[in-house]
Amino acid sequence: MPTAPDSMDIDATRNPRLVPTELLRRAYVHYGESRNPSARSYVPLDDGLEVGIVSSAVPTIARAISSMLTRSLDDARNDRGGHLPSNVVERVQREIISPHGVADLWGTTGHRFVLSRAQGEQHSELLATILVGQSKDTLFFFTGRYNNLRHSTIAEDVDFSQPDADDPGQRWFARFAFPDLVRFKPRAYHQIANFVVAREHRGQGFARLLLDTIVARYSRDNIERRGASIEHSQHLLCGRGLWQIGDPPWLSRMLGLGFYLRWGAESFFIEHDWAPLPPIFAGGRRISSVEYNESFGLPRRYLEEQPPPHSPEHLVDRVPEVIRLSRDPRAKLQYFQTMFDFP
């Protein structure tokens, strides 16, 4: 006769973000070259909370992270009031944030940070996650056709003249307008992706706590500036900050968390007769791409606000092009770029 599962096991089947603490601790990455190799490989915080970089190759952990990301992305579906066509959400859920995707796609080039909290004696609940590029040169994605590129070799590694499908006159990259390659990514920053707090735990400061912990415990420069010690045996981040290619609705959230808009770095989808854009819906009605762009502050923001103080990372000289694209009925805002400087 099978033995009855204990109550935590029952909870674990109901809540895939609940994992055995012992398994989580074993999943934390130990960095052999750490300046403090005998320290524990995670950072304990108050109230049973802890932060660490996990190996996403551990199946239970990959499943828990995938579950958190998949449920969050459901909210972005057009048929649930979100901003993405449902088939796009389903493709991302299948290919990028499935347990397999979490483990084997971007997970191979990113540090997978996890914030968790003890649940009873033996379990931990994953509350939030963020993926941070290990190298400042890493680009997790570039259109739907490329993953894990290096910014420094993008011009050689990407076939910019590839056909969209069978007709060589219809080019895949004609569907997009983005900043020039050399400046596509700010060089000293780590890309982030998959930044999510579990739905039932939002609005309690966990996103801020995860970012603050990354700054104070994992940013090499911040630790050195403060003369603080390195309290764990995991990797440190050597960049100047974080960089995000973000969906339009995320901008206001990211600004609230201390990120700033990278001026003039927006990407757009470009419509062609051979590549129509999917219909856009908002508030239960169909809207044009110009209305969509307006709903995210374009081009108004660039007409009303003063440019930021000179910084090589802003693309102020591209702003007129972004204004032109925002008003073009065949151009739909695809991404903003945002940045976060380690203090």
Ligand SMILES: CC(C)(COP(=O)(O)OP(=O)(O)OC[C@H]1O[C@@H](n2cnc3c(N)ncnc32)[C@H](O)[C@@H]1OP(=O)(O)O)[C@@H](O)C(=O)NCCC(=O)NCCS
């Ligand atoms: C964005 C997200 C990570 C924030 O997590 P959170 O734990 O709820 O955020 P916090 O409680 O730490 O809030 C920190 C600040 O972020 C801002 N913020 C958080 N959620 C916001 C929202 N939905 N809209 C606008 N600002 C928001 C607020 O300014 C807040 O500061 P305040 O409490 O002083 O007002 C979370 O809502 C989430 O997972 N959303 C879905 C996925 C997503 O959009 N990810 C971001 C892009 S990868």
